Amino acid sequence: MTTAARGSFELTSFEPETVDEADPGAALGRVRITKTFAGDLVGTSSVHMLSVNDLDGNPAAYVAVERFAGELAGRKGSFVLQHSAPGSGGEHLAIRVVAGTGSDELAGIGGTLDIVRAEDGGHTYVLNYTLTTS
Template sequence: MSTKARGAFDVTSFEPKVLDEGPGAALGRVRITKTFQGGLAGISTVNMLSVADIEGSPAAYVAVERFTGELDGLKGSFVLQHSAPGSHGEQLTIRVVPGTGSDDLTGIVGAFEIIQSDDGSHSYVLEYTLA
């Protein structure tokens, strides 16, 4: 049976770097840090590779994110894998990478959803199970 953790997070740093500005697209790398409140309480570091289309709009990204802190009172860490195949209606998928849980979070699997409000704030839902 799965459990849902909910809360909010703040982006505390955003460090972009352009890697390649070739014809039709720009490739970049971004390092992001976040602070979580709610069911998840802690910090994360995101390492993202991105593609912007010729107009400069985000077209796709992949990322890995290491969360460290507490999940519903259980201490440890785990890694999330992000996959956003495009900006033309494709679905963003974020999942817990199996085998990356540590300490009390060993054996965690699940799916993560980011909700962005009109005011720019972010909340999340993490549906998970612990083996």
């Protein structure tokens, strides 16, 4: 059975680094982000992201891995999320729990995460997950 976990998160750090500014064409970048979660997820995460800006300097795509550590609905542990935003042409951002990365009471977790960014810059999430126990 799939369960929906809801809440919000704040970016507590955003550390960008341009990778190849001198090279011609699209710009590649790297960012380290930390987040603090509230709601059904309570804890912190560390994100490592690679990004692409198009020739006009606009965000075009990104991939990232994110390790969450804390509690989900009272269960302690950690898991990793994989982000993929394939382009700026209206493709959907996909974020999924990486199979086999759940630890402790979150072992066996699977699912997907949706993020909504408000006009004021705030973020909310819905984590649709399953949790199998052995």
